Amino acid sequence: MSKSDRRLDIEEINGVTIARLLEKKILDEANIEALGLELFALVDKDGRKKIILDFTLVEYLSSAALGKLITMHKKVTVAKGKLVLCSIQKDILDVFKITQLNKVLTLCTDLDEALTKF
């Protein structure tokens, strides 16, 4: 996969994987499917268990994208790991609140707070 095709930028800090979502709009199916594959590979292929998803760049996301996050959460839980989401813009945070996924997923204000969860 070329760098321009990637939906995630990966960094590791003290054994915690920080995956920055690179797409501004996580709306169309092809993008969402590709993002899902990259996310799931972090757990299924790379065996990562401590993962932070950084939403700084994300401006839009649909319910289909929420579905991928739920599946990712389940995968990490089954692997006895932890998934934390951080730096979510206000409009996107509303989507999590409306669907009450803020009660299922761990959401943090910024990366510093997210790192304290591990």
Place this chain on the structure above:
Amino acid sequence: MKTPVHFEATIPSSTTEGLAVQEQLVSLMEQFEYSMRDVFAMRLSLEEGLTNAIRHGNKLSPDKVVTVTCDIDDARMRVVVVDQGDGFDPEDVPDPTLEEFIERPCGRGLMLMRAYLTACEYSDGGRCLTMERERNSPLPILED
């Protein structure tokens, strides 16, 4: 005051085509200088409504089309999406926030549309969706 605009499109059962229409409608909102909040609400609702029509209504059938009609003026945007599927009863869609459904990866589109739209109504047995958002609507209302 800008002259109201009427827009119509008939698209195949393809989410890529749905996205193209969505971009055209968002562009119309920008021409009418709707707020970022209104655009966010409508874009999200259009994505959910069009995806439902294309994927769940027409089941991606190449033999079926989706028609999209939009009327926009300074006060509101109204979009009607019609598919050629078997229809459904919106009352049959379970509340995705219930404990037994909260971890299901799908089933949140209708809830999101209802949260963001001034009007979100299905007719013709679930084949016709009318979506409307008034300019500067306070929706969504969030419970603390």
